[in-house]
Amino acid sequence: MKDGMTVAQTDALLRLEGVKKYFPILNDWKRRTGWLRALDDVTLSVHKGEILGIVGESGCGKSTLGKTVMGIHPPTAGKIIFDGNDITNLKPYAARGLRRQLQYTYQDPGASLDPRWKIGRALDEPLVIHTELNRAERTARVRDILDAVGLPEGHLDLYPHEISGGQQRRVGLARILTLHPSLIVLDEPTSGLDVSVQATILNLFLDLKKQFDLTFVFISHDLSVVRMICDRVAVMYLGKVVELGDTEAVFSNPQHPYTRSLLAAIPQIGKGRIIENFWLEGEPPDPGNLPSGCCFRTRCPIAVAGCAEAVPPLIEHKPGHSDACLLSQTNA
Amino acid sequence: MIEPLLDVRGLEIGFHTDRGLARVLDQVNFSIGKGEIVGLVGESGCGKTTLARAILGVLPKNAAQIGGGEVIFEGEDLLKKHPSVLEAEIRGRRITFVPQDPFTSFNPVFSIGAQLEELMKWKSPDADVGTGFRFHGRNRRRSDRDRVMELLRTVQLPDPAGILRKYPHEVSGGQRQRLMIAMALLPEPRLIIADEPTTALDVTIQAQILKLLRRLATEFGVSVLFTTHDLGTAYEICDRITVMYAGQEVESAPSDEFFAAPRHPYTKRLLESLPSRERGISGIPGSIPGLVAPPSGCRFHPRCDFATAECAKSRPGVTDAGERHMVRCYHPVAAKREAAE
Numbered sequence: 001m002k003d004g005m006t007v008a009q010t011d012a013l014l015r016l017e018g019v020k021k022y023f024p025i026l027n028d029w030k031r032r033t034g035w036l037r038a039l040d041d042v043t044l045s046v047h048k049g050e051i052l053g054i055v056g057e058s059g060c061g062k063s064t065l066g067k068t069v070m071g072i073h074p075p076t077a078g079k080i081i082f083d084g085n086d087i088t089n090l091k092p093y094a095a096r097g098l099r100r101q102l103q104y105t106y107q108d109p110g111a112s113l114d115p116r117w118k119i120g121r122a123l124d125e126p127l128v129i130h131t132e133l134n135r136a137e138r139t140a141r142v143r144d145i146l147d148a149v150g151l152p153e154g155h156l157d158l159y160p161h162e163i164s165g166g167q168q169r170r171v172g173l174a175r176i177l178t179l180h181p182s183l184i185v186l187d188e189p190t191s192g193l194d195v196s197v198q199a200t201i202l203n204l205f206l207d208l209k210k211q212f213d214l215t216f217v218f219i220s221h222d223l224s225v226v227r228m229i230c231d232r233v234a235v236m237y238l239g240k241v242v243e244l245g246d247t248e249a250v251f252s253n254p255q256h257p258y259t260r261s262l263l264a265a266i267p268q269i270g271k272g273r274i275i276e277n278f279w280l281e282g283e284p285p286d287p288g289n290l291p292s293g294c295c296f297r298t299r300c301p302i303a304v305a306g307c308a309e310a311v312p313p314l315i316e317h318k319p320g321h322s323d324a325c326l327l328s329q330t331n332a
Numbered sequence: 333m334i335e336p337l338l339d340v341r342g343l344e345i346g347f348h349t350d351r352g353l354a355r356v357l358d359q360v361n362f363s364i365g366k367g368e369i370v371g372l373v374g375e376s377g378c379g380k381t382t383l384a385r386a387i388l389g390v391l392p393k394n395a396a397q398i399g400g401g402e403v404i405f406e407g408e409d410l411l412k413k414h415p416s417v418l419e420a421e422i423r424g425r426r427i428t429f430v431p432q433d434p435f436t437s438f439n440p441v442f443s444i445g446a447q448l449e450e451l452m453k454w455k456s457p458d459a460d461v462g463t464g465f466r467f468h469g470r471n472r473r474r475s476d477r478d479r480v481m482e483l484l485r486t487v488q489l490p491d492p493a494g495i496l497r498k499y500p501h502e503v504s505g506g507q508r509q510r511l512m513i514a515m516a517l518l519p520e521p522r523l524i525i526a527d528e529p530t531t532a533l534d535v536t537i538q539a540q541i542l543k544l545l546r547r548l549a550t551e552f553g554v555s556v557l558f559t560t561h562d563l564g565t566a567y568e569i570c571d572r573i574t575v576m577y578a579g580q581e582v583e584s585a586p587s588d589e590f591f592a593a594p595r596h597p598y599t600k601r602l603l604e605s606l607p608s609r610e611r612g613i614s615g616i617p618g619s620i621p622g623l624v625a626p627p628s629g630c631r632f633h634p635r636c637d638f639a640t641a642e643c644a645k646s647r648p649g650v651t652d653a654g655e656r657h658m659v660r661c662y663h664p665v666a667a668k669r670e671a672a673e
Contacts, residue, residue: 057534164619194375194561195605199615202607221534224564228607265539267564269591269606275543275568280536283506 012045012081013183013215014069014102019043019078021061021068025288036288038064039075040239043314046183051209051216053230053247055223055262059287061239062219063107066185069217070104071095082183100130103181107188109172113160119171120156126179141178148211149174149204166197170204177212185217190225202229223266227251232320235259238287238295241314245321255323258296294326302327337406337555338364338387338523344399345379345386353397354623356382358579358631360401361650361658364523369549369556371570371587373563375602377620379579380559384525387557388429389418406522424455428516432528434508438500444511445496448518452476455519479518486551487514487544506537513545517552524549525557530565542569563606567591572656575599578621578631580647585657595653595664598632630661638663 021039024032038061046052054062067073069080071090080088087098106112113122120142127138146153149170160168169189176184189205190198206229208214220226226233226247233250235243235258243256254260261280267273282299285291291298297307307326315329316322323329345357356379364370372380385391387403389410403410405427410418431437439447453459456476484492487510495503495511503511509529516524526545530538546569549556560566566573567587574584575596583596594600601616618635621627627634633643642662653659 057536166619195563196375196602196616197619199605199607199613202613203615223535224607228613261536265535267562267568269564269567269603273568274539275546278539278543280539283504283537 011047013048013083014046014217015079015081016042016044016065016069017079017081019065019068019080020076021064021073022076034288037239037290038287039068042078042239042241044234044241044244046215046217047232048182048215049209049213050231051205051218051229053226053233054217054219054236055221055226055233056236057221057262057284059238059284060236062221062236063187064239065236066104066187066217066219069185070102071098072104096130100179101182102185103176103179103183104185105169105172105176105187105189107191109168110160110165112172113168115160117159118156119158119160119163122160122171123156123175123178126175130179142174145174145178148177148208164197166193166201169193169201173204173208177208180212181214183215183217185219187219188221189218190220190222198225205229223251223262235262238284238290240295240311240324242296242325243323244314245318245323249318249321253321255321255328256296256325257300257302259323261299294324335366336363336404337366337368338362338557339402339404340383340387341402341404343383343386343401343403345382345391346397346399347395348397349624352624355399355626356579356623357386358626359647360576360579360581362574362581362584364555364557365572367549367553367555368571369546369558369569371566371573372557372559372576373561373566373573374576375561375620377578377623378576380576381527383576384527384557384559388423388427388525389413389415390423424451425519426521427523427525428519428521430509430512430516430524430526430529433532434505434512435532437512438508440500443497443499444503448480448496448515449476451515451518452480457520480514483514483517484511486548487511487517489514505533506540509533509537509541510544513541513548517548517554520552521554523555523557525559527559528561529558531560531562538565545569563591563603575602578626579623580631581660582630582632583657583659583661585654585659589654589657593654595657595659596661597636597638597663597665600665638665 019039019042022035022037025034025036027033042065054065056062064073068075074089079086082102090098123142124138127133127141133141143153151167151170155163190201193201202225209216218226218230230247232245233247234241237258243250243254243259250259251263254263264278265274279301280299285298293308293310294312297303312324312326312329314322314324317329340360340362343357343360346353346355360383362383372383374380398411410422458472458475481492484495489495489507489510500508530541533541542565558570570587572584572586573590575582577598583599594603604614605616607613616635621631629644629646630648633639648660648662650658650660651664653664
C-alpha cells in the first residue's frame with residue numbers, strides 16, 4: 001500500500017485508492033487540447049472519529065477531492081470506499097441513500113441557502129427527502145438540532161440574508177446534522193469569517209463532533225486553523241498529496257520542501273518575521289502543463305536532476321508520516 | 333516623535349440607510365508618520381475601509397455624510413479641498429491606492445501596457461498638475477516608458493516587456509497584485525493606501541507580496557496605510573497598529589509593544605481569538621453591534637468583561653499607555669509583559 005495504511009485499513013471509514021480526476025482542457029473550437037489533472041493518484045484513508053485536514057493553495061485540487069468523494073464529480077480512475085462499500089460510480093438512487101451518511105458543506109453558506117426560503121423550511125427539506133417522519137416529528141428534530149448548533153428558535157422565521165455569516169454557517173451545519181451523518185466534508189468552513197467568529201465556529205465543530213460522533217474531512221487553506229483542530233493532515237500540491245501524517249508530526253517536522261515553505265509563509269505573532277526570511281520564489285506552474293517528475297521541482301530550492309525523471313511516490317518512512325520527496329526518501 | 337504625514341482628527345462619518353443614519357465612524361483619531369507602515373486592523377464592518385475611502389475622498393456623495401473632523405495631509409485639510417483639486421493634485425498622485433481584489437481592478441478589454449500608459453498620461457510625476465490633459469512630446473513618453481519598465485523590474489515581474497502586451501486575465505493573481513503595487517508607486521506618491529492587499533492571495537504568494545511591499549516602502553520612502561482583518565499579516569509588515577471596533581478606534585501602539593502588551597480589553601480578546609495549539613480557542617461572546625443605533629459610550633461595553641456604568645455613559649478619552657501607545661478605555665488591562673507567543 002502506498003501510504004502504508006494496511007494495518008489501519010479496518011477502521012478506515014473512507015478510503016481513496018489511486019483516485020484520479022482529470023478535466024479536459026478545451027480550445028476555442030471545443031476540441032480537447034490537454035488534461036488538467038485536478039487529482040492525480042490520490043491514496044488516503046479517513047479513520048472513524050478523526051478530523052483529517054486537507055491543506056494546499058488554490059488550484060491544488062483540495063475542493064475537487066471533497067467533491068469527488070461526494071460523487072459530485074465522477075472520478076476518472078481509482079476507487080472510493082466508504083464504510084466497506086465501493087461508492088465510486090453509484091447509480092443516482094443508491095447515491096441518495098448514501099447522502100444520509102456522507103455530507104458536504106459548501107464554501108459559501110449564504111449562496112447554498114435558498115434566498116426565498118425561510119430557515120425553517122431549509123432545515124425541514126432534508127428530512128422530507130430522506131426520512132419518513134411526520135410533520136410534528138420533523139419539527140421536533142429541527143428544534144433539537146437548532147439548539148445543538150446554538151441558534152435561537154426565532155431564527156426559523158428569518159430569511160438567509162437577515163442573519164450573519166457565522167449564523168449562516170450554523171444553519172448550513174444544522175441542515176446536514178438533522179440527518180445524523182457519519183462523515184462530513186467541510187469545504188473551507190471558516191473562510192470569510194472574522195477571527196472572533198471563527199473561534200466560536202471551530203469550538204462548535206469540536207462540540208458537535210463529540211455529541212454526534214462525527215468524522216470530518218476539513219478542507220482549508222488556513223494552516224493555523226488546521227493545526228488547531230485536525231488530528232491528521234494531508235498537504236496537496238497540484239493534484240497530488242505530497243505529505244500526509246499526524247498534525248503535530250507534519251507541523252513540527254515537515255519533510256517535503258513544499259510543506260516547509262507553506263509553514264514558513266504563515267505569519268506567527270511574536271516569532272521571526274516572514275518578510276525577512278521567506279525564501280520561496282515564483283508561482284505554481286500552469287496546471288494544464290505540468291513539469292515532468294515532481295511538480296514542485298521548478299520552485300524547489302533543493303531540487304536535483306533526479307527530481308525531473310519520475311514522480312516520487314508517497315512513501316511512509318516513519319510510522320504515520322509519509323511524504324513524496326525524492327530527497328527525504330534517499331536520505332532515510 | 334515622527335512627524336505626521338497624515339493626521340485624522342475627530343472624524344465623524346455617517347451613512348444614510350433605510351433604517352436611519354448609520355454612524356460608521358465616531359470621533360476617530362488616526363495618524364501616519366513619514367515613512368511608516370501603519371496597520372488599520374479590525375473585524376468586518378468596523379469602518380476601516382470607510383476611513384481609507386474618506387482619506388482618498390471617494391465616499392459616495394449621496395449616501396455619506398461627514399459630521400465633522402479633519403483629515404490633515406501634509407498640513408492641508410483634505411475635507412475642505414474642492415473635489416476637482418483633490419482629483420488633480422492629491423488622489424492618484426500624492427496618495428495612491430492598492431485594492432483588495434487584483435482580479436476586478438483592471439479593465440479586462442485593454443492590455444496591461446495600455447492601462448499603464450493611460451495612467452502615465454495623467455499621473456506621471458512629469459505631468460503638469462491641474463491643467464488637464466495636454467499633448468506631451470516624445471521625450472516625456474520615452475522617460476515614462478523607462479520608468480514603467482524599471483518599476484516592473486523592481487516589483488520582480490518576470491519578462492516586463494512581455495507582460496505589457498498581455499491582457500489582465502493572462503497573468504496570475506500574484507502578478508496582478510505586483511502590477512497594482514507598481515501602478516501605485518508610479519506617480520511617486522507620499523502615501524499608499526493598501527486595502528487588504530493580500531486577502532485574495534495564497535499564503536506563499538502573500539508572503540512574497542508582503543516582503544515586496546515592505547522593501548519598496550523603505551526604498552521609496554513612502555508611508556503605507558495597510559488595512560487588514562488579519563493580525564498575523566499586520567504583525568509581519570506594520571511599524572504601528574491601530575485597532576478599530578464598530579467605528580471607534582480603541583488602541584494604537586507600535587507593533588512590538590502592541591502584540592506584547594495589549595491594553596484594551598477588545599484588543600486582548602481579539603488576540604486570544606487567534607487559533608493556537610497551546611491556549612485553545614476562545615471567541616468573543618456576543619456579536620458586532622448595528623451602527624444605526626450603536627451602544628452608547630464605548631461601543632464595546634456590552635461585550636466587555638470590565639465594563640462599568642461609566643463606560644455606557646461617555647466614550648473614554650485618549651489615555652497614554654507608554655511611548656506612542658494610545659488606548660481609549662476607562663479600565664485598560666494591566667500592562668503585563670508576558671512573552672508573546
